[in-house]
Amino acid sequence: MNLSILHSLRARLLFFLLAAIxxxxVVQGGVAxxxxxxxxDEIFDYHLQRTAFSLSAGNPIANMPGNGETGDIPEDRDLVIQVWTPDGVRVFRSAPRLPLPDRTVLGFSDMEWHGATYRVFSLQTRSQVIQVAQDMAVRTGMASTLALRAVWPIAALAPLLMLVVWWVISVSLRPVDRARRQVATRQxxxxxxxxxxxxxxEVRPLVHELNLLLSRVQDAFATQKRFVGDAAHELRSPLAALKLQIQSLQRATDDTTRETATRRLAAGIDRATHLVEQLLLLARQEGGGAPAPSQPVPATSLRDAVGVAIADVLPLAQAREINLGAVHADGDDDVLLPLARDESVVLVRNLIDNAxxxxxxxxxxxxxxxxxAADRRATLTVDDSGPGIPDAERERVFDRFYRSSDATGVGSGLGLAIVKAIADRHGATIVLDRSPTLGGLRAQVTFPLA
Incomplete structure (x- = not known):
């Protein structure tokens, strides 16, 4: 048998059910x-016994001649009857040409005689001894005929039951075939x-999960499509500005104008480079998905991430005359987060960079x-003395490329979107509020501890 057919549910069901039927x-037919x-056998034994008892009820053949020769009685191999007197004189024999030996065993017994086997029942009364015998070949033939009559309904119904099982399985699996065709014919x-x-x-949960997967893939495609459209729109402006600055550089007639155009071109390139880096980082965060459970993320020190982020942003802070510092409210106790080090640094750096x-x-x-330590959580807080964000816009600033109407700094509108993507991936929450200490914006991120 080709075992590859058993990979089919239909073939597996048909094979095992039809084999079981x-x-x-076969077993039921054999038992029957x-x-x-x-x-x-019981019926024939009962027949022999009742025949003997019927002969013993009266004595209709007791007065026949002692030689028992009854040539006018037709011989029958089905039943052979012999009768003796108590002193051993045979008074009757139903088949003269099929004589049985002149010996009897009271009750039932089997006898071999002249190459044939006989089933014999002997009965002794006060006036005679009666022997009734039956040829086992005749008896077996009749019993086999009766047994075959009991078996043939089973043999006839088994193929019919197989056809019914085949039809039921085929009808039951039609919806599965329809779903398969739906998937096979799709664009x-x-x-x-x-x-x-x-x-x-049994199949509906699998299709339900497949539909959920298709929905997630559709959402991912829609997100990527919007991302590409937004990125193309956002890149168009800095690239156009770079083109204008190159033209200004080409038209410069003196060193001062040329130096100014060169400085503006370098700043434009820096802004375009930063925008591309932010776009790539956001695409990586939104497309990475949650970390696999079989690949645990090593714990990262939040204090170390804050130190690296401050070191990266410090030159910009000094240039803008911003007093940037870190406060560790828990003394020397370090905080370990279930984030990759690069992600934790990016999250903290974007919050500080925005501030x-x-x-x-x-x-x-x-x-x-x-x-x-009570609820096993850690909180990162970034306070600034800036203008803050209006209450109505605090949720929208997490959207890509969105900038507050009161924003004065130069940015791409991607920093908080990246922070939100990283926080969502690792079960962290981010809340924007007014800073109670500096009066500007407070960005507070709450992480689960490693």
Missing amino acids: LLTA YRGALAQA ANDLSPIGDQGLPD VKYTPGPGRVDVAIHRN
């Missing part, structure tokens, strides 16, 4: 055949749900770390 039919033979961009009407309960960019100088930005 065939095996059951043996049972019919046994019942036939690559068709991510609509698969219909689950009529599907078996420095949108805080007019001279100003102040404070970074604080707080560890709450």
